[in-house]
Amino acid sequence: MNLTSHQPTHPLIGDLSVPGDKSISHRAAILGGLAEGTTEISNFLCSEDCLHTLRAMEQLGARIQVLEEYDGVGPIHFFITGVGMSPLAPAESIDCGNSGTGMRLMAGMLAACPFESKMFGDASLSSRPMGRIIAPLTQMGASIEATGTRKGCAPLIIHGRTLSPIEYQLPVASAQVKSAILLAGMFASGTTMVIQPWITRDHTERLLSHFGIPCSVSQQGLNISITGPVVPQAHNLIIPGDISSAAFWMVAASIIPGSNLTLRKVGLNPTRTAILDVLQRMGAHMTINQASASNDGEPFGDITVRYAGPLHGTTIQEQEIPNLIDEIPILAIAASFAQGTTSIRHAKELRVKETDRIATTTQNLQAMGAHVEEFEDGMVIRGGNPLTGCLLNSFGDHRIAMSFLIAGLASQGSTTLEGVECIATSYPGFADHLAEALHE
Ligand code: S3P
Numbered sequence: 001m002n003l004t005s006h007q008p009t010h011p012l013i014g015d016l017s018v019p020g021d022k023s024i025s026h027r028a029a030i031l032g033g034l035a036e037g038t039t040e041i042s043n044f045l046c047s048e049d050c051l052h053t054l055r056a057m058e059q060l061g062a063r064i065q066v067l068e069e070y071d072g073v074g075p076i077h078f079f080i081t082g083v084g085m086s087p088l089a090p091a092e093s094i095d096c097g098n099s100g101t102g103m104r105l106m107a108g109m110l111a112a113c114p115f116e117s118k119m120f121g122d123a124s125l126s127s128r129p130m131g132r133i134i135a136p137l138t139q140m141g142a143s144i145e146a147t148g149t150r151k152g153c154a155p156l157i158i159h160g161r162t163l164s165p166i167e168y169q170l171p172v173a174s175a176q177v178k179s180a181i182l183l184a185g186m187f188a189s190g191t192t193m194v195i196q197p198w199i200t201r202d203h204t205e206r207l208l209s210h211f212g213i214p215c216s217v218s219q220q221g222l223n224i225s226i227t228g229p230v231v232p233q234a235h236n237l238i239i240p241g242d243i244s245s246a247a248f249w250m251v252a253a254s255i256i257p258g259s260n261l262t263l264r265k266v267g268l269n270p271t272r273t274a275i276l277d278v279l280q281r282m283g284a285h286m287t288i289n290q291a292s293a294s295n296d297g298e299p300f301g302d303i304t305v306r307y308a309g310p311l312h313g314t315t316i317q318e319q320e321i322p323n324l325i326d327e328i329p330i331l332a333i334a335a336s337f338a339q340g341t342t343s344i345r346h347a348k349e350l351r352v353k354e355t356d357r358i359a360t361t362t363q364n365l366q367a368m369g370a371h372v373e374e375f376e377d378g379m380v381i382r383g384g385n386p387l388t389g390c391l392l393n394s395f396g397d398h399r400i401a402m403s404f405l406i407a408g409l410a411s412q413g414s415t416t417l418e419g420v421e422c423i424a425t426s427y428p429g430f431a432d433h434l435a436e437a438l439h440e
Helices: 022-034 048-059 100-110 131-139 175-185 203-210 243-255 274-281 318-337 348-352 357-367 398-409 420-425 430-438
Strands: 002-006 013-016 038-042 063-070 074-081 116-120 143-146 156-159 167-169 190-195 223-228 260-267 285-290 300-306 340-344 371-375 378-383 391-393 414-418
Touching (some): 002 420, 002 430, 022 038, 022 048, 022 175, 048 420, 100 116, 100 131, 100 156, 100 175, 243 274, 243 318, 243 398, 274 318, 318 340, 348 357, 357 371, 357 378, 357 391, 357 398, 398 414, 420 430
Parallel strands (some): 391 414
Antiparallel strands (some): 063 074, 260 300
């Protein structure tokens, strides 16, 4: 399926609510499904990725009672009754779809379960590195086989065992790996500690504490520990909007003259807000109204973006990378429309996302006429010359598809993205929001 964008007839003006946060939705399904008791979850992201995780938790014995569905796609408001830390052996293999987060986090839990389980995913997920979770979970005592055609890749066969706590230094800054170890640590007797090279998103820690299980965090936020065994207690939850989805519209309003757009109830967790700092540093005009209460431990608020003239280039710092890793494709679009040079380095992790996002972003930007130099660990973009719309491939990557449809809004002519089905993995309703932006 294709989608086309072109310059809209009017600037982007008004209000928009993006769907619930993807990272928090995965964790809500997992912890709600493991908890003792019934949790009411509101504003769940019913994207394919999170629905796979929710179905997996059902396979493991969690029960769902749907209160509201979104547009025939899936539940956004439901009760989940957990298994009290005793998942049942799944009758069938667990399908994680396209989701690295789902597979890696659930591996942490399954490693501690007294049965064998199998997880598989699509072609993209079957080529992503799983050694990064297999190493620490094996140290804890689990036995995990990566049976994919690519070495160290899914399908995974997990032989659950009684786990022992470990102290583990992460070789890469990854919230997924940290979370897999913390989830395994919930089952192990004693204190499990994860030491991170840089701060990564802390939704697991916040949600654990919401479910009554404190994690202790060192002063600089790099060392996280959990003492098991623990049983999370059900606790209702409202999930804020996903700042990574809001980022597409922040950039759109920053590059389309005359825009004045408010994004409602977006998550403002400080481990995710580097995109706001960077866009402001580039000259974007933003007003951030943080709500006085937090959504169950997760801060949120409204973000208004007003077009304030051309952006200018910036250098992304190494410590900012984990905080905005998923926003780099759309940031590269902002950089292409900015005056001057933007440098995005120390971002090698982009090569092992849903696609090699350094390669796919560079290839599509170059096709539109942008000046981009590709490096092993990132890209340097010399912005400011007009981009030209053309026919582009999504490469099956949701964030590539959406980023380049946004690029099309500010480029000459029209831009058509092939293979936009992938957008459903994180942003159901994007096509409607795009049509609204185009005033169609
Ligand atoms: C995620 C963490 C990030 C991010 C991914 C979601 C999470 O991955 O890219 O989209 O929910 O923990 P890494 O932690 O592997 O960098």
